[in-house]
Amino acid sequence: MSAFAFENRIWDEAETTPRDRLGKLQARRLRELVARVAEVPFYKEALARAKVKPGDIKGPDDIRRLPFTAKEDLRQHYPLGFLAVPRSQVARFHGSSGTTGKPTFVAYTADDLELWANLCARFLVAGGLRPEHTVQIAFGYGLFTGGFGLHYGVEKVGASVVPAAAGNTPRQLMLMQDLQADVLVCTPSYALNIAEVARQQGIDPRTLPLKFAHFGAEPWTEDMRKQIEAELDLIASNNYGLSEVIGPGVSGECAARNGMHISEDHFLAECVHPDTLEPVARGEQGELVFTTLTKQAMPLIRYRTRDIASLDSSPCPCGRTGARMSWVLGRTDDMLIIRGVNVFPSQIEEALLRVEGTAPHYLIEVDRPGAMDEVTVHVEVRPESFSDKMSQMQVLRDRIDREIQAVTGIRANVQLVEPQSLERSVGKAKRVVDHRREKGLI
Amino acid sequence: MKLNQLSVFLENKPGRLSHPCKALAEAGINLLTLSLADTQQFGILRLIVRDWEKARDVLTQAGCVVRVTEVVAIEVADRPGGLEEVLKVIEAEGVNIEYMYAFTFRSHDRAVLVFRFDAPDAAIKTLQAKGVNVLQDVELYKLVEQ
Ligand SMILES: [Zn+2]
Numbered sequence: 001m002s003a004f005a006f007e008n009r010i011w012d013e014a015e016t017t018p019r020d021r022l023g024k025l026q027a028r029r030l031r032e033l034v035a036r037v038a039e040v041p042f043y044k045e046a047l048a049r050a051k052v053k054p055g056d057i058k059g060p061d062d063i064r065r066l067p068f069t070a071k072e073d074l075r076q077h078y079p080l081g082f083l084a085v086p087r088s089q090v091a092r093f094h095g096s097s098g099t100t101g102k103p104t105f106v107a108y109t110a111d112d113l114e115l116w117a118n119l120c121a122r123f124l125v126a127g128g129l130r131p132e133h134t135v136q137i138a139f140g141y142g143l144f145t146g147g148f149g150l151h152y153g154v155e156k157v158g159a160s161v162v163p164a165a166a167g168n169t170p171r172q173l174m175l176m177q178d179l180q181a182d183v184l185v186c187t188p189s190y191a192l193n194i195a196e197v198a199r200q201q202g203i204d205p206r207t208l209p210l211k212f213a214h215f216g217a218e219p220w221t222e223d224m225r226k227q228i229e230a231e232l233d234l235i236a237s238n239n240y241g242l243s244e245v246i247g248p249g250v251s252g253e254c255a256a257r258n259g260m261h262i263s264e265d266h267f268l269a270e271c272v273h274p275d276t277l278e279p280v281a282r283g284e285q286g287e288l289v290f291t292t293l294t295k296q297a298m299p300l301i302r303y304r305t306r307d308i309a310s311l312d313s314s315p316c317p318c319g320r321t322g323a324r325m326s327w328v329l330g331r332t333d334d335m336l337i338i339r340g341v342n343v344f345p346s347q348i349e350e351a352l353l354r355v356e357g358t359a360p361h362y363l364i365e366v367d368r369p370g371a372m373d374e375v376t377v378h379v380e381v382r383p384e385s386f387s388d389k390m391s392q393m394q395v396l397r398d399r400i401d402r403e404i405q406a407v408t409g410i411r412a413n414v415q416l417v418e419p420q421s422l423e424r425s426v427g428k429a430k431r432v433v434d435h436r437r438e439k440g441l442i
Numbered sequence: 443m444k445l446n447q448l449s450v451f452l453e454n455k456p457g458r459l460s461h462p463c464k465a466l467a468e469a470g471i472n473l474l475t476l477s478l479a480d481t482q483q484f485g486i487l488r489l490i491v492r493d494w495e496k497a498r499d500v501l502t503q504a505g506c507v508v509r510v511t512e513v514v515a516i517e518v519a520d521r522p523g524g525l526e527e528v529l530k531v532i533e534a535e536g537v538n539i540e541y542m543y544a545f546t547f548r549s550h551d552r553a554v555l556v557f558r559f560d561a562p563d564a565a566i567k568t569l570q571a572k573g574v575n576v577l578q579d580v581e582l583y584k585l586v587e588q
Pocket of ligand 1: 316
């Protein structure tokens with residue numbers, strides 16, 4: 001049997017650079033980067049404090065002598081304090097919508113845009129895109145990097161673009177059918193919405209012309225991929241990026257589907273412990289940190305993504321040499337450390353989805369009554385899963401118990417509760433109550 | 443022959459029983475009988491009322507998780523051994539009981555038991571053939587409300 005879910009094709013020879021040569025390339029680019037940011041006020045100060053000069057960088061591991069950059073630093077230098085080129089060289093701005101008021105702007109030179117399109121082309125081809133395809137892009141076109149990023153990537157590959165933009169699902173279905181779009185680009189949750197609306201209109205989603213899909217811009221899981229692939233009868237690939245680093249195109253899956261290859265010739269990747277900022281052991285989960293080696297307009301050194309994943313640089317059958325990052329398991333902001341194990345609310349949700357079939361309502365309560373952390377997961381009982389038989393309710397509870405243990409590796413006390421009781425007590429958005437924090441234990 | 447029983451999910455916290463009971467009382471619905479199955483983690487309240495559809499809607503609107511289940515009411519002689527005679531038949535015929543509970547009313551020489559069978563239709567046929575008195579809903583309401 002083939003190691004590939006579909007035909008393996010490589011867009012850019014650079015994706016197969018042997019790792020020893022890749023390391024040398026990274027070191028050289030890192031030296032150039034340190035020189036390039038010398039006039040950016042934030043880095044000028046940080047590099048002086050760290051006492052690092054470009055000549056001190058001998059290999060990629062010397063990255064550890066350089067300072068970190070956080071989202072907060074970008075906010076403090078709003079709007080364009082991180083610009084490293086004269087304003088006249090900026091070809092385009094994008095931005096990420098902040099949950100607190102103003103966006104964070106990013107800037108691109110013409111060369112940056114060219115690089116970006118090429119990086120998107122890499123993961124698109126890795127995920128099955130071919131010049132003969134027609135790609136419907138259902139991402140927002142605007143400050144958000146998703147729409148434009150993928151748009152130019154698809155054009156670079158030579159496929160046709162249907163720039164449908166986000167929303168208006170009935171219109172999406174019409175465009176898809178009338179223009180015979182066989183590739184879909186959007187968020188994974190929007191793909192499920194498309195399937196749902198199709199069914200409402202009496203269209204079997206499996207009969208839509210779609211054959212491939214490239215999903216990103218939000219966290220999702222392997223279980224969700226299986227669901228989408230079954231509902232829409234297509235091959236779905238995962239890609240990753242964030243606007244501060246470049247947008248989509250930081251990494252993407254190949255046909256071997258064993259992680260997302262990072263374009264390490266352009267992004268130096270680290271995986272660190274979110275508290276100590278020390279590198280985690282090989283293959284362990286940690287916070288991803290990226291250094292943009294070649295970006296011109298707004299390069300960043302050791303940018304903390306707050307995304308938790310693991311890295312694997314072992315050889316991949318596809319021939320690409322870039323290290324592979326796992327599915328994003330969660331955000332550092334959400335991470336709970338329970339009896340020394342990292343647990344994310346998203347993992348609990350995944351476990352519950354396996355039992356109930358649809359998005360459940362739950363609340364995670366953590367406490368340390370004695371020496372040990374204790375976790376209680378409150379799960380709302382829904383009419384579909386409620387039985388008048390005691391034994392069946394016990395079975396339901398045991399299944400939730402087992403799935404939580406299988407996904408997170410920890411045992412939790414499962415408490416079945418009445419619907420809306422969580423909403424009434426703590427509000428729907430709240431997923432975690434950590435009593436250890438109130439007690440000053442963490 | 444079958445009765446519609448309402449089952450209500452109860453979480454494990456003080457005062458949980460009063461919520462559904464209050465909702466029904468306010469809607470003027472009279473409980474013919476109720477039974478509570480309980481563990482440390484949660485409970486199930488089982489109710490029989492005359493207007494089960496109205497009761498179901500009232501409870502659902504009050505935010506309860508409600509399930510309607512078909513149960514069978516059986517009349518037994520209210521004397522020592524009365525229940526045993528019926529259970530013997532059930533056992534001998536290999537009918538599977540999920541759970542059972544007694545009606546709380548008392549009337550001279552008869553008691554009524556509520557049975558939840560895996561296959562209620564087959565169970566009714568078998569029991570009637572053996573002379574067990576399976577009650578019609580109207581008969582039951584008459585008994586309970588007299
Ligand atoms: Zn690969």
